[in-house]
Amino acid sequence: MSPQGDGAANAPKSMTIIVTKGTLDWAYPPFILGTTAAAMGVDVTMFFTFYGLPLLLKKLDLQVSPLGNAAMKMPMMGMHMAMPNIIGMLPGVDAMASKMMKNMIAKKGVASIEDLRDMSVECDINMIACQMTMDLFEYKLEDMIPGIKLGGAATYMENALKSDINLYI
Amino acid sequence: MADQVLDAKGLNCPLPIIKTKKLLNSMATGATLEVLATDPGSVADFAAFCRTTGNEMVEQSQDGSVYRFIIRRAV
Numbered sequence: 597m598s599p600q601g602d603g604a605a606n607a608p609k610s611m612t613i614i615v616t617k618g619t620l621d622w623a624y625p626p627f628i629l630g631t632t633a634a635a636m637g638v639d640v641t642m643f644f645t646f647y648g649l650p651l652l653l654k655k656l657d658l659q660v661s662p663l664g665n666a667a668m669k670m671p672m673m674g675m676h677m678a679m680p681n682i683i684g685m686l687p688g689v690d691a692m693a694s695k696m697m698k699n700m701i702a703k704k705g706v707a708s709i710e711d712l713r714d715m716s717v718e719c720d721i722n723m724i725a726c727q728m729t730m731d732l733f734e735y736k737l738e739d740m741i742p743g744i745k746l747g748g749a750a751t752y753m754e755n756a757l758k759s760d761i762n763l764y765i
Numbered sequence: 766m767a768d769q770v771l772d773a774k775g776l777n778c779p780l781p782i783i784k785t786k787k788l789l790n791s792m793a794t795g796a797t798l799e800v801l802a803t804d805p806g807s808v809a810d811f812a813a814f815c816r817t818t819g820n821e822m823v824e825q826s827q828d829g830s831v832y833r834f835i836i837r838r839a840v
Contacts, residue, residue: 628778628779631779631783632779632782632783635779635782635783635785635786635787635814636782636786636814636817636818637817637818704777705775705776705777705780705804706777706778707776707777707779707780715783719783
């Protein structure tokens with residue numbers, strides 16, 4: 597029997613992740629950890645709230661902004677370069693930086709967020725869209741991918757209280 | 766010779782693990798899977814994956830930049 601099945605009540609381990617950020621860079625940690633945990637036999641719940649909620653939209657167009665992101669140094673001409681804020685604020689710079697990041701992601705064999713999200717659905721991750729955020733930002737259930745549930749803080753808490761790992765990202 | 770081979774060369778974290786798990790699920794208990802990967806992080810990750818899931822790391826080797834793992838599917 598696997599170590600996952602040897603727990604006190606023979607229950608698998610479980611993990612919850614609160615997903616609060618929806619930019620191209622911040623979308624990675626929750627989906628990477630969620631899919632990997634599921635592959636390791638962990639029951640995973642992901643709760644999408646505030647700016648994390650749009651990660652459940654059918655059509656994703658994720659962006660990353662260098663503005664105010666001093667740690668974002670892109671490999672360029674053999675060096676690593678950060679973008680000065682005065683350039684980062686110009687129109688079109690976010691789109692350009694996002695395109696560069698997506699090219700790098702594809703070139704380095706890193707999965708796209710779309711792929712990781714498909715895998716999350718496939719491995720039965722319990723994905724909950726925050727109802728309050730849906731109302732606040734005026735999203736409808738039909739805007740979202742199928743297979744998700746709606747819930748609020750109490751729904752999250754019920755899952756979190758019985759989980760071995762609870763993350764806020 | 767392993768029962769199945771997964772070519773995960775060129776793929777980065779967490780794809781080699783996810784694809785391995787997916788393939789193991791479709792295999793019989795006791796069957797072996799050979800995984801080829803180029804992600805240097807896969808050495809530590811496959812060891813952790815096997816310890817946690819109970820699947821057995823039968824063999825592990827490196828040929829240049831290619832890492833090779835043979836994993837036996839647990840119950």
